Amino acid sequence: MAAAKMETLCLLGCGNLGSAILNSLLSTVDSDPLFSRFIACVRSEASEKKLAEKYPQHGNRLSISRGNNVQAVRESDVIILGVDPADIENVLKQPGLPEVLEGKLLISIAAGWTRQKLEESIYGSETTNDNKASRAWVIRTLPNIAAQVSQSLTAIEVSEPSPPESYLNITTAIFERIGRAVQIEPRLMNATTAVGGSTPAFFAVICDALIDAAVAVGVPRNLAHTMIFQSMQGTATMLQSGMHPAILRDQGTSPEGCTIGGLMVMEEAGVRGHIGRALREAVTLARLMETTEHVNDTRH
Numbered sequence: 516m517a518a519a520k521m522e523t524l525c526l527l528g529c530g531n532l533g534s535a536i537l538n539s540l541l542s543t544v545d546s547d548p549l550f551s552r553f554i555a556c557v558r559s560e561a562s563e564k565k566l567a568e569k570y571p572q573h574g575n576r577l578s579i580s581r582g583n584n585v586q587a588v589r590e591s592d593v594i595i596l597g598v599d600p601a602d603i604e605n606v607l608k609q610p611g612l613p614e615v616l617e618g619k620l621l622i623s624i625a626a627g628w629t630r631q632k633l634e635e636s637i638y639g640s641e642t643t644n645d646n647k648a649s650r651a652w653v654i655r656t657l658p659n660i661a662a663q664v665s666q667s668l669t670a671i672e673v674s675e676p677s678p679p680e681s682y683l684n685i686t687t688a689i690f691e692r693i694g695r696a697v698q699i700e701p702r703l704m705n706a707t708t709a710v711g712g713s714t715p716a717f718f719a720v721i722c723d724a725l726i727d728a729a730v731a732v733g734v735p736r737n738l739a740h741t742m743i744f745q746s747m748q749g750t751a752t753m754l755q756s757g758m759h760p761a762i763l764r765d766q767g768t769s770p771e772g773c774t775i776g777g778l779m780v781m782e783e784a785g786v787r788g789h790i791g792r793a794l795r796e797a798v799t800l801a802r803l804m805e806t807t808e809h810v811n812d813t814r815h
Contacts, residue, residue: 525553557579616650713794
């Protein structure tokens with residue numbers, strides 16, 4: 516997807532996700548740049564020193580700002596809001612910030628903060644078609660932890676009033692540098708918080724259980740790691756190629772075989788139901804963060 520070229524990207528906060536985005540964009544700045552300049556806003560001297568030491572070769576492109584967010588935003592075309600959710604309100608209510616944001620693209624990667632809530636924190640009210648002229652364009656996104664290895668699933672919320680197409684394009688282009696990006700309706704964001712954001716932790720628990728079981732039957736732990744991780748990666752590759760999970764399962768089983776024996780134990784233990792409920796619980800908690808109830812939530 517072609518994206519409009521913009522000169523400067525500002526990252527308000529450089530935690531795990533912000534750093535992953537910065538790292539990915541800097542790694543392709545010579546071959547396929549989306550931006551020519553970057554400003555990383557940090558709170559502590561330690562963070563400033565860490566970034567400077569990590570990217571000494573990008574000193575001409577990367578500026579590190581501490582304690583002057585408003586000036587950093589003034590100098591930027593696109594701003595990624597990546598501070599801790601608990602700090603967002605204080606950051607957005609800094610004097611002078613609404614004025615320097617006018618007409619710019621503000622991309623949020625914070626879970627639990629709706630577009631409406633972000634706009635209310637900046638301007639005191641939600642953005643509408645009537646008042647959008649003097650405001651920033653806010654786009655809510657939700658990457659997951661796999662951004663650290665450029666394998667994120669990022670949900671991009673498309674809501675009204677819709678930002679200019681060039682802003683949606685540049686947002687998509689940014690997150691395609693750290694994995695895959697999908698555009699979704701606002702009503703799906705809470706579910707996506709769990710489906711895209713919580714599942715890596717679920718998969719990690721499953722892998723950990725399989726590794727322990729492999730050790731229990733005699734496989735050295737380091738070898739068990741290699742076997743389980745490669746098996747998981749191969750499975751994901753086959754599923755992403757279009758193979759249905761049920762077909763993959765059926766192709767891997769044979770009458771009276773070891774695989775069907777293991778699958779029967781999983782069925783008897785209700786593994787499907789418990790995994791499904793775990794996902795529903797995660798979605799329920801995401802909705803509770805925004806006090807939005809749903810018929811299939813696990814609590815009311």
